[in-house]
Amino acid sequence: MHPLINIVQKSVSLTEEEVAATLYFFQKKKYKRNEILLRAGEVSHHVYFVQSGGLHQFYLDEAGNERTCNFTFENEFVTDLESFSQQTRSASSIKALEPTVCYQVNCVDLVELLKQSPAVSEFFRIVVERVASESIRRTKNLLSFSPEKQFNELLEQRPDIFQRVPQKLIAQYLGIAPESLSRIKKRILVAAKS
Numbered sequence: 001m002h003p004l005i006n007i008v009q010k011s012v013s014l015t016e017e018e019v020a021a022t023l024y025f026f027q028k029k030k031y032k033r034n035e036i037l038l039r040a041g042e043v044s045h046h047v048y049f050v051q052s053g054g055l056h057q058f059y060l061d062e063a064g065n066e067r068t069c070n071f072t073f074e075n076e077f078v079t080d081l082e083s084f085s086q087q088t089r090s091a092s093s094i095k096a097l098e099p100t101v102c103y104q105v106n107c108v109d110l111v112e113l114l115k116q117s118p119a120v121s122e123f124f125r126i127v128v129e130r131v132a133s134e135s136i137r138r139t140k141n142l143l144s145f146s147p148e149k150q151f152n153e154l155l156e157q158r159p160d161i162f163q164r165v166p167q168k169l170i171a172q173y174l175g176i177a178p179e180s181l182s183r184i185k186k187r188i189l190v191a192a193k194s
Contacts, residue, residue: 012119025113026103031096038094044083046104053100059092068172147176151184
């Protein structure tokens with residue numbers, strides 16, 4: 001089964017017509033490592049579903065420092081939600097971490113697909129709900145948890161990140177300096193051995 005349809009059907013049931021419409025509107029595109037899919041300041045016109053590879057979403061703070069807000073890997077969706085839904089300038093950029101294959105749909109086509117398919121409409125409602133919940137959880141963790149607790153949670157929930165993402169970006173994601181991340185990793189490895 002097509003990976004996109006497989007993910008959608010885990011949450012909702014699609015008719016054959018809905019499967020055909022979904023595959024018609026989502027276009028396959030390949031991106032090279034470090035290729036920009038969305039640049040801050042542009043309007044986000046696409047939602048991306050990652051079939052293979054990984055994406056890095058980030059923004060620049062007032063001092064011009066890069067701040068990581070998200071990593072997206074296989075079977076996950078990403079866009080700058082505010083920019084996409086309101087067709088305003090994006091605050092974030094999205095870049096390929098590694099060679100990546102996406103299925104992407106533009107705003108006009110997604111609106112048409114949602115009109116045609118109540119099930120796909122329900123699926124995207126669920127996706128937006130999950131994104132909002134994850135965003136709230138992440139903000140709470142950044143404000144409430146120590147860097148070490150955040151590191152442990154990330155290790156538990158997304159261990160693949162540590163194999164696929166440069167340490168500098170993981171440190172940014174956790175809101176700490178790379179040296180602090182190195183110290184936390186050492187402490188945890190030492191504790192695990194003893």
